Amino acid sequence: MVCKESEQLEEFVEIAKQFTEQGKVANYIPALGRANKNDLSIAIYDKEKCISAGDIEKKFTLQSISKVIALALALMDRGEEYVFERVGMEPTGDPFNSISKLETSIPSKPLNPMINAGALAVTNMINGDTKEEKLGRLLALVHDMTNNTDISYSEEVAHSEYETSHLNRSLSYFMKQHGIINGDIEELIDLYTKQCAIEVNCLDLSRIGAVFAWDGVDPQTGRRIIPLHISRICKTFMVTCGMYNASGEFAIKIGVPAKSGVSGGILSAVPQRMGIGLFGPALDEKGNSVAGIKLLEMLSKRYNLSMF
């Protein structure tokens, strides 16, 4: 399906773009620091059509958005009992990379799969004999959800994060000590950084959103990609933890399941209505796309998107 530029959407983008000046691009992963902070683009995908505004061909890495896809795969591979024995279901109220609650939570396990500790534990659960096979299986799921088999990962971004992932290594070693994860930590960090470096554009992201919006079914082809109960779990985590420690405010102001990443991408799934993919690399202090949130807020008000 071709995505058509929409004048109305373009107007919203122009207004939201004014907020990019208030944000900063992430630079703790050196390769992300080169993004243009004034970019803002969006694609909206539903059963009948796709509309867009801005440069929707531009590629960006999934970063934390990959956490929700890895969770779907781990749940398909291992089942709910196994996964939730090792990762909790509660929001943290802390930044995404916080280490503090790992030690103080009882039992000692990451509070949810959307923070880095939980995501590392989830990635460690993906089935496969080698890290290449695990990454291949994750990419295959992304290909199915987007209907785009060209998607791969950015070696540059993966390498850049791998070289600087000291905190993620610490989280992983802590969890290994506590029996939450097993295996070689360097292999896990290699897989996790490649997972985070999977490159998509807004259209791909909107198609992923549409699969979640239609409970695991691609609304275009009618093909089931993720079981209904797993899609529901993923969407629930998107509501409670998807925007890190801004999830509460996001639920009030926008009211749709969403997952953000430090590259500036936001994936949203409006149940039974649309998938939304947007990219705006200028981030607020919590690590969410500042103009992206403004744009979603305007769209939610205008089209009454809140599910609450």
Ligand SMILES: NC(=O)CC[C@H](N)C(=O)O
């Ligand atoms: N919030 C994010 O997007 C974080 C993802 C990033 N790869 C990290 O682990 O730090």
